[in-house]
Amino acid sequence: MKQRTEKLYQRVASAITEGIVQGRYRVGTRLPGERELAEDFSVSRPTVREAMIALEIGGLVEARHGSGLYVIASPTDVANPAELDVGAFELIEARILFEGEAAAVAATVIDDETLAILDGTLEDMASALPDSPEAMDADRRFHLSIAEATGNTVISTVVEMLWNLREQSPLSVHMFAEARREGIHPRVDEHRLIVEALRARDSAQARKTMRDHLRRVVDDMLAATEVEVLERARSEIESQRGKVTQRLTA
Known part of the structure; x- marks a missing residue:
């Protein structure tokens, strides 16, 4: 039986996952931006966006305020993020x-x-x-x-x-x-x-x-x-603001 063709976002997510395994993208380091990744993999930015969300859901990366997406775990620590089907x-x-x-x-x-x-x-x-x-x-x-x-x-x-x-x-x-x-x-x-x-x-x-x-x-x-990324950033800002306010009023 012919295997189902891998989807574009899965291909990108798998390539980045492999890059993490090989040390190209190390835990704690920032991933390239959407535009750069789109050019590297010859895909559209929406495809890159789907791959990034798949990696976030899979627990491999996270968004950080004003900085972008960072690798936070190795593939051996989490489930395969590429098995999320259609974006x-x-x-x-x-x-x-x-x-x-x-x-x-x-x-x-x-x-x-x-x-x-x-x-x-x-x-x-x-x-x-x-x-x-x-x-x-x-x-x-x-x-x-x-x-x-x-x-x-x-x-x-x-x-x-x-x-x-x-x-x-x-x-x-x-x-x-x-x-x-x-x-x-x-x-x-x-x-x-x-x-x-x-x-x-x-x-x-x-x-x-x-x-x-x-x-x-x-x-x-x-x-x-x-907005999903920005929302996380706003939550971090509000958290820090609350801590500062608490210190100033203590």
């Missing part, structure tokens, strides 16, 4: 491809009943608390309804599989959870633009609005994972 950026890239085309196809065949279902789903999304399970469920139902509207079972199966990966892959789950924690939630207005394009039976516009929406999800994820 959010890789997943969204696939969604841009498949869901963009699904929206374009759906625009040519969608019926009024499905449009009414999408309108109702938008209402559910708008009325739910942004970080609630109801809001997440409405988001999923919205996208799956569009895939089903194509009338092509292969398309709808692929889109559903991508959503299942989002909810089952440990790395993806971690990244989306961080995004929600930082206040990033489904944008109802962007989803409404997609429905308007579908209602107009405008295939090109449906493709564009779906892709634009998912590209903004990428931007949100980049911001959220960067």
